Amino acid sequence: MTILDPARSDQFRTAAQHASFHVPTARRDELATHVLDAMRGQHYDSAAAVAVVDGDQLLGLVTIEKLFAAPPATPMSLLMDANPPVVASSTVQEHAAWKAVHHNEPTLAVIDDGRFGGLIPANAMLEVLLTEHDEDMVRLGGFLRSASPAQLTTVEPLLRRLWHRLPWLGVGLIGALLAAGVVGNFEADLAEHVLIAFFVPGVVYLADAIGTQTEALVIRGLSLGVGVRRVIGREIATGVILGLLLGGVSLLVVGLIWQDWAVALAVALSLLAAASIATVIALVLPWIISRLGQDPAFGSGPLATVVQDILTVTIYLGVASALVG
Structure with missing residues (x-):
């Protein structure tokens, strides 16, 4: 899996600049209780959602609220949103943040050529919206x-x-x-x-x-x-x-x-x-x-x-x- 470099100049002000791989991931057949156990003691850039993956392919997202509320033996495949909002790494950052807001999701997945490119944390999207609003007003x-x-x-x-x-x-x-x-x-x-x-x-x-x-x-x-x-x-x-x-x-x-x-x-x-x-x-x-x-x-x-x-x-x-x- 290729990790996107947010410091590259050609990705400036795009979704790739804010995407992170340091987020919780799980397989589709993993149980909710096992995923929660694996998350304990870990430090993530964002734990608002768990990315359900198969290799370098994103299958869906499970919000942390849904994960906590699920019965322990529930597999992730039954909890995940199989059609979460996704953007390409080259997507303009403001378009990306706006898409996440309108899909009522706490995070946004970055997909490039079908490969999972990380998640954009909610605080990053909020910062984008505030910054772009300030610039527009100026x-x-x-x-x-x-x-x-x-x-x-x-x-x-x-x-x-x-x-x-x-x-x-x-x-x-x-x-x-x-x-x-x-x-x-x-x-x-x-x-x-x-x-x-x-x-x-x-x-x-x-x-x-x-x-x-x-x-x-x-x-x-x-x-x-x-x-x-x-x-x-x-x-x-x-x-x-x-x-x-x-x-x-x-x-x-x-x-x-x-x-x-x-x-x-x-x-x-x-x-x-x-x-x-x-x-x-x-x-x-x-x-x-x-x-x-x-x-x-x-x-x-x-x-x-x-x-x-x-x-x-x-x-x-x-x-x-x-x-x-």
Whole structure:
């Protein structure tokens, strides 16, 4: 049996990096009491499950809870899960951890060319999920890729902090200048109907919030191997419904409080359009970045925000100008 070397660079961030052979094993015909006796006094990397093997072939897994609860004379073949979750050694670590969680198993078996490659302990899978979550949040927040590991961003020196944040914020500055240019084109309408300007921040914020929600869902899905096609229909429908609900509420509130139903209608229609477009942008940008072979979280947040803000301001002021003017 070949023992996988977790230190090899070509296995970095894969299931092989976390797999261990130092786990309890048993034959299919061994009795539960004999297996428990053999485990006593031994030190394992993980004893959450016993691997039932035949040579270098994995036949199944028996959780330690099931082993303790079984009658002493029960053979392992009757206790084992013959179809446990398994992954290849080259499987990305986050995909592996996610698979174990969804199969409700305390460990995950690594199989290569039909041969047993060890078990991944539960604590290793938890660490993977936490680390990947931290990295996604840091990249989604607009830090450069070199800011990983995520924990370092909280204690890094001032100059490094600036270097890790400024590039995407520079993109945001360009977007802000473009948005200012858009607002400038509607200067006459804003001067004549000041009430229009009151709702620019609210419309922009709601569009950004809806886009961020969709973006978080899509990025998490892509990082776990869930394609955009599986969520695109429901997310677009969700964006439209949210736009309808928010637009309907704003129509009534703005109309009743400010008594300007033209502006109220402009806000309502803009929220419907902005919510729908923000959802599409939040779906497309991470997908494009992923297709380019990059982490879908890398830069998606700041870039999506810039695009959403410019489009939202343009839509709202355009609709308001048409209805009020």
